[in-house]
Amino acid sequence: MLVAGIDIGSMSTKAVIFNGQRLFKTIAPTGWSPRQAAHQVYGRLLNQSGYTEEQIDYLIATGYGRVSIDFADRVVTEITCHARGAAYLSPGTDLVIDIGGQDSKVIRINDEGQVLDFAMNDKCAAGTGRFLQVIANALGVDVSDLAALSKGQTPLALNSMCTVFAESEVIGLLTQGKDKGAIIAGLHQSIARRIASMAQRMGASNRVTFTGGVAINEGVQASLEEQLGVPVQVPKDCQLAGAIGAALIARDFNSRA
């Protein structure tokens, strides 16, 4: 049994091959063509894993660009896939918070990783990976440096709700000589507050898992824990939760066929 999952996100494309024992994985930027990114990433992963396309029994595509590829056996929403992936990566979790490049979602799940309820914010970039990227740019730092720079800093609250206006606000703060780290800490707090209010509508939980590219940022993680008042699990492959979930769902469909 050989199955695969591809999660074509707005900022990065993730692919996973599962042979029942081992998970092969890879990530690459999506760029401007989701279709091309999917082909390249899948091709690369096949090489890496030593399998051929014909050997793959079932492939599920998910994510923002899921309808742009023609070689998937099935298309499943990222909500369902993230739920499944998070349950696998973080057994016993009942609330999944996923912050991706362009959207964020909160999913209530059961032990089997099935979706019980969900809420999404995909209408506004504020509070997503895009927000972090824009501000990191304005600060002249790399997204991967944000967590370290914010460590131990008192958050400087940002007033703007909108990413575009927040960028202007940050530049203004820098001109006033405010500390970069404090600004970044304010940024993290802003994201955490937004997602926490969405999470609270899904009901309380003390078994929260945080997935998606933004979960790699320990500063956001810490802010989120502070806002929710409970510890938050970030599994090692947090960014791959969608692709892993897709592969696991592919296994289910494959056994039924």
Place this chain on the structure above:
Amino acid sequence: MADYRNMWDDLGMDLEKHDLLCEALPDAFHEVYISQQDRPEGMDYYDFVVAEIHGVRPAELVEHRKKGGKVFGTFCVYVPDEIIFAAGAIATGLCGGSQFWVPGGEKVLPANTCPLIKASVGARLDKTCPFFRLADIYIGETTCDGKKKAWEILSEDVPVYVMDLPQMKREKDIAAWTEEIKLFLNKVEEVTGTKVTPEALAENIKLIARKRKALERLYNTRKNSPVPISGRDALLITQIAFYDDPERFSSKTNELCDELDKRIAEGNGVFPADAPRIMITGTPMAIPNWKLHHIVETCGAPVVVEETCTGVRYFENSVDETGTTLDEQIQALAKRYMKVNCACFTPNEGRVDDILRLVKEYKVDGVIDCNLQFCGLYSTESYLVQQALKKAGIPVMHLETDYSEQDSEQIRTRVQAFLEMLGD
């Protein structure tokens, strides 16, 4: 559409702007309706109505007015059409359901208000709908805040008579609504110059009852599995019910139901019997708002019932016909109309009861509670609706959207995830 330019010009319409709408509608209609497989033949009539939407019926209203008849424009299912028809006038539903009209409304209304209200005001002020030009008077109501204040602005351009719909349903409120209907009757008599007799009112209570019965019969066919008609088609028929000639509409709808009965007997459906059956509840969907139905049904799930004003609220509950005096008839009307469970009333537990009952009657697998953007009433009520459904173990999802195409893909993702939740 055949050439009605002279008629539109006579009605004082902005022909150039209106042309834009006429150009866009056929494509939209094709995408949502003509693309469907295996539609009942009886849908030909309704397709024709839409194809000639700003022609055939307006021409009939023009003729009516030439003979001295009056046309009343209405915006809400609480307004008793029976009284309008009893005075020899014609009631025509005027809600706006297209993004095309919204910018016109935004010239005078805040952007952060209901799209339906913006579209209705825009259709009038931009002069891009013949129905909005044909009405001699508009009947407004004190349902929601948005509408209450919009009437004030609209009345600068067209006569508006506002009915004071109560906020609660106690005995004293039903009595108050009875009084309001009496005042409304006086107004109708004043506008038409015709006295409303108990005989005329009885006859027209029957006329509207026939229309309701026809719709009830249509919806009953949707209780079957596989469903013999799509939700998109049922919605279109319901939308047309608001402004078509009542007798003709009843007749055509009953003809269609004869055809649907045959389909049911043959087990002939337009969706697989195992597709998840969806209820849509919430705010009304004025023509040509087909957005959510189109998304849900192209994701593979039939919409089998609507708990909305463009759904069961329009036809459920009948008027008690035993009264013989005007007073008795008006009381019967008041009682029947007060049974409509709109979120503008508090409390509105009746709506939750209706939803739970309809889930059983229509064998619903999942409920989508959808309100138009900025509707405080329905979005706030959603909390209690969802709570009740969750308690009953019925899957529910809440959506909020407007008339634009901008969020269609986001809505589609949510609907797909919800259908995935319901299980394959």
